[in-house]
Amino acid sequence: MNQALLVAKNLGRRKLRTTLMLVAIFIAFFLYGALECFNRAFHAGESAAAADRLVTVNRINFTMPLPVNYAGRLRQVDGVKDVTFQSWFGGYFQDQRQPLLMFAVDPQNYLAVYPSIRMAPEQRRAWIANRAAIAVGATTAAKYHWKAGDRVPISSNIYVRKDGARAWEFDIAAVFSDPDDTARENIVLMNHDYFDESVTFGRDQVNMIIFSTVSSKRNDEIAKAVDALFANSEAETTTDTAAAFNRAFIRQVGDIALIITLVIATAFAAILMIVGNTLVMSVRERTREIGVLKTLGFSGSTILAQILAESLLLALVGAVLGLAAASGAAVALGKLLSGFGSTMHMTTGVFLGGIGWAVLLGLVTGAIPAWSGMRLQIATALGRR
């Protein structure tokens, strides 16, 4: 028998009530965990972009094309390292409503600008050598059960083939992963030359030029130089870091981060009231016992600590259970929402954040009952029925 046991026994006093409080806390932390994981995955594109990578698009809008020869001219700018380009293909496999994240690129340079992509050497060679070949990210490959060596038909929402056929037949030369930016494992890459020679319009044009710089400290200066190069040309450009570009794009969907924060805040507000009130009530029921403990010699601050320990224990147990469930839900949700893939999982950051909130919750809900327990006069306590 020790004080810790006393705390635990007090919680077990009314099992139903404690269970209900745990359920409420569990729900709040489950929501926190799942929504925060979603939040991070959604904004992953912002942070995963390497600091030294910049993106050049048409100044009117990134859906407008740039001439492909811009890539070569851009390479001449001082401070530019590797340059690649991409065009949105608008591809889909079998179901028109499930678009693929598919781009036409120049393979060799693309791999140079994204050095974190992991591709087996022989697959890499195969992709570069075969014009009609595509490289598929691991997540998409898993989704459609594709593997290297398969031949798949992919159609486009935008482009039509010169020969009138609807679908392009592609050989899957490579399946790649990208540990630094797992969102990239959703994309499919085709050869831009193959694209150019098979479409009826949109030839020799690209949506976006992506390049790396020699030093991220010079990003600003290099970006300005690139845009100056193309000022007053047929297509003016605007250049920005890849991170900034992603951020602006994601923001167009809406202030998702704000919505998530508001929802989590309301959940916490609700359980704060529920748990807080229940604890106050539960301590009030124990008034006489607290009086007896004090006559035995337990000090007011000991009582305070006991009650706080109770609320902390409650909050932490509920939080850990909720976060664990959220972890499972995050993975399941990731599978459901295509485009997120393996970025949806519980991170240490979210978990530790949740524990932190749990401690705060425990302290806040326990504060009032602990304080009143500490200040209780023995005579009043024993006299109260």
Add this chain to the structure above:
Amino acid sequence: MADDPFSFQLRQVSKRFVKGKETITIFDGLDLDIPAGDFVAIMGPSGSGKTTLLNLLGGIDHVTSGQIVFDGRRVDALTENQLSAWRAANVGFIFQFYNLMPVLTAAQNVELPLLLTKLGRRDRRKNVATALELVGLSDRAGHYPREMSGGQQQRVAIARAIVSDPQVLLCDEPTGDLDRTTADEVLGILQLLNGKHGKTIVVVTHDPEVTRYTKRTLHLNKGVFVERTALA
């Protein structure tokens, strides 16, 4: 006596219950007759089973074995719904701590049992007024329990207990929380209800002064009647 109407007849009543690993016996094979119009005090030390006996009479507790017959009907054999209806019609309860509803006024508290009858609002109001007048609290009709003294609250409780004119009043320590003067007032009202209105009243009590008002006293000790004092 066995032929008198509205009497309670207890035959071989046993009451046992299990607590943890033990079986505790309150009564074993108890017999008791309460004739109509009786005013009986049941006294005895704590744990003797007096309150349990009262609860059994009122149908709010159930016998383990044996029979309780009221007016020729076996109370112990009634279902819960039947018991509720039976209680509403025949029994009035009075408790040590009054058990008034704090959210209702005195008049509303007294009106409660009448909601179980088919009486209309006007009739109900009339009966409430009569009951309150009988206990001498007509001027307190609109007050809440927290605005009244203990004695006044207990009188309201008596009014509530008699408002639907039951034949039986079962009282559990009715004077336990009152000072001497107030207790005597309450006991006086009970005596009036018995003498003038013919109600059968059973009072469980520690208070020896009660015996000055009752017709007879039963002493209960560990589930057995040890002494019977006849009417003085």
Add this chain to the structure above:
Amino acid sequence: MMLGQVVAIASMNIRSIPQRLWMSLSTVVAVGLVVAVLLAFLAMGNGFRQAQTSAGATDIAIMVRDGAQSEINSAVTRDQADLVAEAPGIARQDGHALVSAELYVIVDGVSRSTGLRANLPLRGLPLAGVALRHNVRIAEGRLFQAGTNEIVVGRSVTREFAGFELGKTLRLGQSVWTIVGIFEDGGTVRESELWGDVGVVQSVFKRANFFQTIRARLESPAALPALKAYVDADPRLKLVVETEAQYFAEQAKQSSDLIQKLGWPLAIIMAIGALAGALNTMYSSVASRGTEIATLRAIGFGRVPTFAGTLAEALALAVVGGIVGIVAATLLFQGYTASTLSANFTQVVFTFKVTPALCVSALLLALVVGVIGGVFPAIRAARQPIAGMLGDQ
């Protein structure tokens, strides 16, 4: 008589709520929050859907390239437009078919709320095309003149994006354009667009003879099949033919479906938490009123009214919480303007729309919480033994 008992006990239960004020309040607040969150999501989805569907007319046909899911992906040539002008089912005025071949390009605007760049649609259309939008009216200024660098902007654009006031000039593409008018269309998705003369847009954006959609006024909504048959029969016209109403309905469905799919599960999960709170409150209510309940039973009130009384208390708390949530959500969100990415990749401005039907759905959720949160404690109250509960606790 039973009803009288129920009403009596229920009103006693409800009137005793102030004795357990803070616990009861916590349930009201929890239910209120759940209802408010649900209503916010529903209003968002509703507003977004309405901005799109209310734009669609049943007597205007819209044609995009077969396979294109939206205007932005479509490609239509002048030849195809000319062929369509000959089709049956299209209304004619002074011998001219009421047809509009339109181009849709995306330009950048700076969002007022985020300060970041966002996609806006610039629609090139002939003057005849403006007439095909029934509810459009020029609220300020005037319509653009054909062949000039003049544009009109929708009211939503001026609200959500900076720099689009009347008289302002902007640089889009290689040219400078002047905003000569602001148009309104009842808050539909059309108000999120910029309109200019199609020929000028084509030349500035180097899309000569290139269109993306063909709109045509039908003789009547029933004329659609005739037009469709004509288009299907001609192999040069690989077009999908729909009424505007159908087209917008499909576009709207996808995104508002998504919002619904997010809103309801979220609200239900939160409701489980609120339910835990409600059960807690009700169980403690039953416990604190133990003597009261026993006394009523001793008087003769039956089990069913006791059950109903506790259930009524739970429902009362839930309903109050639901109403509080509805009022809060309406005050906070009703009419709130937001914008998000549409299927066309451009910003669609919409307002949150709370409707009575949505409020009813939200209130139903509150009632479910009330019922489940009340049933079990109510059963306990009814089953409570009377003996032993009559003394003071």
